[in-house]
Amino acid sequence: MKYLTKSITLAISCVMAFSVQALSPESQSVADYAVKTYEQAMVDSLTKLVSFKTVATEGMTPDNDPEFIGFKAELKQLALELDLNYFLML
Structure with missing residues (x-):
């Protein structure tokens, strides 16, 4: 579990390293809250x-x-739990 979390964090960090614009303090606070x-x-x-x-x-x-x-x-169950529309294209 910890390895997965660290891998995801590292991947996001790498992508964000190439971002031109830094997050505002408010955005960072919201992101920190969401992660926590x-x-x-x-x-x-x-x-x-x-x-x-x-x-x-x-x-x-x-x-x-x-x-x-x-x-x-x-995936459908997760979408329903999050109250998202889920449809399957056949």
Whole structure:
């Protein structure tokens, strides 16, 4: 878990290093609050999503591969929990 969090933090830091504009103190405060408040929930959600082996399997499609079906079901559940519109394009 800690490794995942550190990896995500490092990736975001690398991207932000190339940003031309610094965050305002207010924006930084909001970002810090979000990380402090929601960090574990983000890690838990990502842990669930990356547990699915969503790689191409010969003879399978995303519509009949149990890993893809489970991934889409988990993604839909997360969207519903966040009150986001979720639709699946077939």
